[in-house]
Amino acid sequence: MSRTAIAPPDAVSCTPSRAARELDVKRAEFDLAVHLGRIRTVPDVAAGARRVPRAEIDRLRAQPGFPDSLRESVRAVGTAEGAALVDVPPARFTRLARLGLVVPVRFYLNRYRVVVWLYLAEELRQFAADRTNAFLLTGRTPEVLRSQLAAGVDLRPRNWRGRHLGFLLRQAEDPWQHAGALAGFLDPLQVAEIVKDPYERSHLNRFRPAPPAHCAPGTPAAHLVEKITTAADPDEIDWLRSDLRRTLDEARADQPAPRPAPKQAPPRPPERRSAPGEPDPDRPARGLLNRLRRRGA
Structure with a gap:
């Protein structure tokens, strides 16, 4: 009986779930440590996620008091x-x-x-x-x-937004991701005022951060989370709008948003030429013209 081979762990990096197990912390503790910059991650281009370098796991495991010291730092x-x-x-x-x-x-x-x-x-x-x-x-x-x-x-929502934005910007790998992080804290109507091109808005929305709390869309809980995560103070809104404009200019220069290929007109059918002796369909028959002339004479 053939047995499916189990791939060995990556010698260079591992998934967040595996890293949390190897660091002996809960997943919520791990995520918060990443958020605070206590655990370094790297982008996984193929999977569109992030991974933890093995060297980072070794560094953390070598710290005095591990794993209690790591857990306490994110309590x-x-x-x-x-x-x-x-x-x-x-x-x-x-x-x-x-x-x-x-x-x-x-x-x-x-x-x-x-x-x-x-x-x-x-x-x-x-x-x-x-x-x-x-x-x-x-x-x-x-x-x-x-x-x-x-x-x-009540500065708790604003202070949380500032802290969370800092985390997202540290994780951003290019100007479009940077712009998406900023747009995630603005009302969609404000974003539409700044990003008028629908293709750019669609591309930008790919990089908007997911809500920090899992709620069914359209529910009162989802509306409450949206209120917390959306800038409310005029100076906060002005700063985000200004930084979004600047970052979008950088993103456009770095890599324009993708657009659909322009539609091409269908090719014209080849002109049909009459064979020798065949009446030309584009011209009235000469015999008919001659009969009409004789009637009018």
Whole structure:
């Protein structure tokens, strides 16, 4: 009985799933480590995905405290655990996050469609250890910050967008991918104002990032995710539009968007020539003309 041969692992690189297993981390932890630049990946041109060099796996496995040190470097916590790490009540922690003083690294929607923001435990410990932040953790919140909160400021979505955009731009391999990352944070109508050519828009859409949360299209959850991932502040929108225009100029110069081949007119049929003695179909018969002349005489 013949047996199918199993291909040996690639000696140069491996898939993200295999890399996560070899690094002894969960896939979500692995993805976040890539997002933060803790794990280097390279593009897989043939598969259109990314792979992890074997040398990168060896580097990480050789670090002191592996794998616990790697897991701890990407540990993400919610509001309650985050508040405990900086030793403040959860309500105060939420105010710090709304003011942009601590920046979320991920978010998800719970079963009640409530946005749950996650923060890096490592960054929170650094924030609490910085003595210049002591006045934010104890005592009364400064008036200027209280007035911002009263006005409804909430910088968590914007700060997450900025962080996620940085990740996408680091992964971009060419100007079209760069432009697609920028377009992914703008409303489609804004993109259409900048990219008027339909073939360019179609090509650009190939490089728009996928939503960070999996929701059925058209559902309330999908609309909520879209709201979080779309720029809302005028200065943020202006910056994205300006950078998109500049990057599109670079992309067009580097490689124009593909277009369908121009339609060619069908070839004209060859002109038919009458054989000797055969009446020419394009001329009236001479006999008929002669009879008409005699009748009119």
